[in-house]
Amino acid sequence: MTRPTLPQHAPAQLAARVRELLRLRLPEAGEVTVSEPVRVFGGNARIAWACDARWALGRDTHASKHEEPLILLVRAPGSQVQTDPAHEFVALDGLAERGVRAPKVWAHDPDGHLFGAPAVLLQRLPGRADAVEYLSADTELGRARTLDLARAAAELHAVTPAAGTGEPQLAYWRARFEDCRLESYPALSWLYDWLDDNATPPARPALVHGDFRPGNVLYEGARIVGLLDWEMAHVGDPVEDIAWAYHALWSPERFVPLEEFVAAYEAAGGVPVTGAALRWNRVFCEVRYATISLQAARAVIDGRSHNLRLIDRARTVIPSVQACLEWIGASRPLETPC
């Protein structure tokens, strides 16, 4: 089987292509210069390069000079989740200007003609993005940072979403599950049925980040500077972001219990969160995580991914299903004990 790879670009060639992409967004600019991109860690799903761009608007002595730190994100071959940067471009466009802690979006290469795969060019925000460091911070710092994360979520969910947002999430993920599974997994099927039977429309639909967790934020001290990785953004129930942030693998529960996070989120203007919505979204997030795990394991078995961290991901389905069954069992009416 042929290993999927991206075309290799020399740094100078990559810089020229970033400049070409940027020029489309800056038709009035004079000369645009771009430093040679440096490869940085962009997660399992994307390949990332950092660079700096400079340009001037206007003429001669009246020209205003601009300098912008940038990050180029190119979809990695064999990625286990839908990571179309065009989707990220649409989700992010204009968000920073509306008070959301999101990078400004500069341009995108939807068909990959410049970089060999779809790519998006974003403002490079300051701060650190290190989930291990975040989750191992001292209690006081981690608590202050996590309460700020709740405020960042409330700010995001206050933005009125654009209409028309594609396939409903539950149907989308169920289809992915049925496509990728290597065996029946009747417990997961049953959980999808439970979600379908118990779904209620969100109290107030919002733009949902879709991958909202400590590993996808930039922070400086106790402050959350920016939310990263928007390729799973969609319009839906904002409670989904809270439930996803408290998935056991990366939960900040050690710093701020879920109930307190919800209270801080609501106090910051977030959507009121009911117990039923929180339970439904926690089950949904576990089922979604399990489906992503099955997709990841399948990608390695099929030879589409060579990332050995994914080869045994199917076993992470088990604790997700255990958690869901426990929550559902505990929520059954007292007159029907099992």
Added chain:
Amino acid sequence: MLRPTPGELLEGLRRELRDEVLPAVPAGSAARQLRAAIHVLGRLADTWDVQHHYLETDNVDLEVTLASLARLAGVQRTRQPRRPQPAPGVTDRGLNDLIARNDSLQRELELLQNRHRESRHHAAGREDEEFGCVLLELHQRRTNRAAAAAGVAHDR
């Protein structure tokens, strides 16, 4: 020949790769891949011998509980045919039979819960509640059993 057991071989591979090879690999992609492989070897060392018993127990539970569920739903069992091809990576005929049976029982379970869900919309009652309880408990038992077999509680 009994020794070294596959578990000893896997544990030895894990230990030597971790202690002797990994420190010599420069930080980066190859080291990350090696760490992931060492983790999986450790998991296999802990669980290589439980598959047979796990599948036997799971198959008995599925067989008995499917009979109960069919009775509660008032329907006949709809046994699913075994897939003709062997499970990938399995050469032992006995283990392959257990896997094939488990696979067909899982498919029968999914079919039964789908049919019950469709019919439930027309009539709900005490049998329906009982069906739901038996099904939930089956999923809980099977998931806990899978956790033990996969060594989920023994992550390093």
